[in-house]
Amino acid sequence: xxxxxxxxxxxxxxxxxxxxxxxxxxxxxxxxxxxxxxxxxxxxxxxxxxxxxxxxxxxxxxxxxxxxxxxxxxxxxxxxxxxxxxxxxxxxxxxxxxxxxxxxxxxxxxxxxxxxxxxxxxxxxxxxxxxxxxxxxxxxxxxxxxxxxxxxxxxxxxxxxxxxxxxxxxxxxxxxxxxxxxxxxxxxxxxxxxxxxxxxxxxxxxxxxxxxxxxxxxxxxxxxxxxxxxxxxxxxxxxxxxxxxxxxxxxxxxxxxxxxxxxxxxxxxxxxxxxxxxxxxxxxxxxxxxxxxxxxxxxxxxxxxxxxxxxxxxxxxxxxxxxxxxxxxxxxxxxxxxxxxxxxxxxxxxxxx
Numbered sequence: 374x375x376x377x378x379x380x381x382x383x384x385x386x387x388x389x390x391x392x393x394x395x396x397x398x399x400x401x402x403x404x405x406x407x408x409x410x411x412x413x414x415x416x417x418x419x420x421x422x423x424x425x426x427x428x429x430x431x432x433x434x435x436x437x438x439x440x441x442x443x444x445x446x447x448x449x450x451x452x453x454x455x456x457x458x459x460x461x462x463x464x465x466x467x468x469x470x471x472x473x474x475x476x477x478x479x480x481x482x483x484x485x486x487x488x489x490x491x492x493x494x495x496x497x498x499x500x501x502x503x504x505x506x507x508x509x510x511x512x513x514x515x516x517x518x519x520x521x522x523x524x525x526x527x528x529x530x531x532x533x534x535x536x537x538x539x540x541x542x543x544x545x546x547x548x549x550x551x552x553x554x555x556x557x558x559x560x561x562x563x564x565x566x567x568x569x570x571x572x573x574x575x576x577x578x579x580x581x582x583x584x585x586x587x588x589x590x591x592x593x594x595x596x597x598x599x600x601x602x603x604x605x606x607x608x609x610x611x612x613x614x615x616x617x618x619x620x621x622x623x624x625x626x627x628x629x630x631x632x633x634x635x636x637x638x639x640x641x642x643x644x645x646x647x648x649x650x651x652x653x654x655x656x657x658x659x660x661x662x663x664x665x666x667x668x669x670x671x672x673x674x675x676x677x678x679x680x681x682x683x684x685x686x687x688x689x690x691x692x693x694x695x696x697x698x699x700x701x702x703x704x705x706x707x708x709x710x711x712x713x714x715x716x717x718x719x720x721x722x723x724x725x726x
Contacts, residue, residue, distance in 0.1 A: 374386070374387055374388065374392060374678050374679060375388075375463065376659075377456050377459045377460070377463075379455040379456055379459075380455055382452070382455070382660045383658055383659050383660055384456045384459075384460070384659075384660060384661055384662070384663050385659045385661075385662050385663070385679060386459075386460060386463050386662075386663050386664065387662060387663070387664040387674045387675075387679075388463075388467055388664070388665075389409075389414065389664055389665070389666070389667060389672075389674040389675070390408065390409045390411070390413070390414055390467075391467075392674065392675050392677075392678050393408075393409055393675055393701075394406070394408045394409075394723075395678065396511075396675065396677060396678070396701055396702055397498075397511055397512075397702065399702070400496065400511065400512045400513050400702030400703065401496060401497065401498060401511070401512045401702075402496040402497065402512075403496070403497045403498045403512075405498065405722050405723070405724075406498070406722070406723050406724070407498065407509055407511075407717075407720040407721070407722060407723065408720060408721050408723050409667075409719060409720055409721075410476065410719055410720060410721055411469040412476035412668075413476070413667050413668055413669060413672075413719065414467075414468075414665050414666070414667060414668070415468075415469075415476075415620065415668065416617075416618075416619050416620055416625065416665055416666055416667075416668055417619060417620055417621075418619045418620070418621050418623060419619075419625070419626070443630070446628050446629065446630060449614070449628050449637075450628055452660065452661060453616060453624070453628075453661070453663075456663070457622070460618060460622055460663050461618075461621075461622030462622075464618055464620065464621075464622045464665050465622065467665060468620050468665070479716060479718050479719065480669050480713065480714065480716070480719070484503065484504055484506070484713070485504075486503065486518050486709065486710060486711075486712065486713075487503075487518065488518060488519060489518050490515070490516060490517040490518065490519070491510070491515070491516055492514065492515035492516070493510045493511065493512055493513065493514055493515075494513065495512060495513075496512045496513070497512060498510065498511060498512065500717065501712075503712070506716060506717070506718075507716075507717040508712045508715045508716055508717060509700075509715045509716075509717055509720060510700065510715070511700050511701065511702050511715075512702050513702045513703055514700045514701060514702055514703070514704055514705070514706065515704075515705045515706070516697070516700055516705065516706040516707070516711045516712070517530075517705070517706070517707045517711065518708070518709065518710075518711050518712065519707060519708075519709075520709055521563075521571060521695060521696060521707060521708060521709075522563075522567060524571060524572060524695070524707065525572055527707070528572065528575055528576075531576055531693070531705065532576070532691060532705075533576060533577060533578040533581070533691075534576055534577065534578075534581060534691045534692060534693040534705070535578075535580070535581055535582070535684045535685065535686070535690040535691050535692065536581070536582050536583075536584070536677070536680060536681070536684060536690055536691075536692045536693070537573070537576065537577065537581060537582070537583045537584070537692070537693045537694075537695070538583075538584045538676060538692070538693070538694045538695075539571075539573075539583070539584070539585050539586070539694070539695045539696060540586040540671065540673050540696055541563070541568050541585070541586065541587070541696060542561060542562045542563050542568075542696060543562065543563075543565075543568075543587070543588045543590070543593050544562050544563075544564060544565075544593075561709060565593070565596050565600075568601070569596075569600060569601050569604055571695065573605040573607075573695075574604070574605045574606045574607075576693060577605075577606070577607075577645060578645070579645045579647060579648060580644075580645070580648065580684075580685050581644065581645060582610075582642065582643070582644055582653075582680055582683060582684065583605075583607055583642075583643045583644070584640060584641070584642055584643075584676050584680065585597065585601075585640070585641040585643060586638060586639070586640055586641075586673060587638070587639045587640075587641060588638070588639075589635050589637070589638065589639060594639065597641065602643060603646075606645060606646045606647075607643040607644065607645065607646060608643060608644060608645070608646045608648075608650065609641055609642070609643055610642045610643055610644050610650055610653045610656050610657070611641075611642045611653075611656045611657045611659070612639065612640070612641050612642075613639075613640055613642075613659060613660065613661050613662060614637040614638065614639055614640070614661050614662070615637055615638050615639075615640055615661070615662040615663070615664070615673075615674070616636060616637045616661060616662065616663045617636050617637065617638075617663075617664065617665075617666040618636075618663060618664070618665055618666075619665070620665065624636040625666070637661075640662065640676075642656055642680070653683055655683070656680075656683060659679075662674075669714065671698075672698070672699075672714065675701060677692065677701065677703075689703075690703060691703065691705075692704035692705070693705050693706075693707070694706045694707070694708075695707050695708065696708045697711050698710045698711065698713045698714045699711075699712075699713070699714035699715055700712070700715055
């Protein structure tokens with residue numbers, strides 16, 4: 374994690390792989406640790422042919438870009454432009470040119486995870502086996518491989534959490550197309566009514582921080598602001614974008630108007646509705662986030678290293694991730710695929726922690 378400061382604006386650059394490695398090192402007392410394979414961050418620039426195919430508007434009638442959309446596009450470009458050279462240098466230092474070009478896409482294998490829960494309360498890494506595959510269990514974590522719609526039944530076993538992270542499976546046209554090709558490539562989507570019924574307010578306390586990822590679809594952004602947050606007794610601390618760059622240090626796609634795939638996602642940092650937001654004003658110092666993303670769809674970078682300093686106890690906090698697909702120390706993880714990205718084949722073993 375590194376701050377880049379330009380013209381009184383701050384970009385927070387996240388090294389996804391390194392931040393996961395740091396979390397494991399901080400929590401583990403093992404002889405062996407694990408690090409995500411560098412091939413997972415070999416996010417190469419798209420070819421001209423790929424771009425031409427993906428940028429075709431779904432509606433053949435050409436839609437005119439509104440003045441407001443044009444202004445927003447230009448403003449976003451201006452926001453990122455001064456930081457490009459620094460981001461390119463960081464990515465060059467991060468990129469491993471010796472990695473194999475084509476790693477087997479094992480995360481696309483179809484695995485039917487049973488309904489189960491477990492934990493690792495030790496400072497050592499553990500492993501478990503499912504359907505002949507080994508999965509890593511980091512230290513000091515708990516997990517429930519449950520459908521999130523069953524979360525109300527889990528409440529007696531859960532707590533009030535200091536930091537909650539949720540990457541909701543919004544209804545998404547791209548995911549619908551993936552499902553038609555191969556069910557294992559896409560996650561299980563939920564409609565807004567079902568998402569809104571998640572009892573988030575039952576798992577927060579007055580000083581909780583809640584980080585919510587959202588797609589760029591206006592209907593989802595508006596629903597989150599105007600419907601979800603009031604129901605969950607939350608208020609916005611800061612809204613910012615996560616810009617994704619390829620291994621050449623360029624945005625993964627151009628910034629375009631509404632209706633096109635964007636090179637960014639939106640992140641809402643929220644807190645309890647009764648909290649004084651001024652207590653968290655330093656969160657707003659970050660103008661946007663940037664990183665070299667994972668090649669695995671929707672594999673978000675961890676936010677703990679950044680947000681933990683705003684918690685009452687940064688060292689001994691209780692974290693919760695809903696719709697989780699990997700495990701983090703000091704977190705309880707809930708979702709239908711909580712172990713999916715803990716497949717041992719996605720990691721390299723490194724020396725003693």
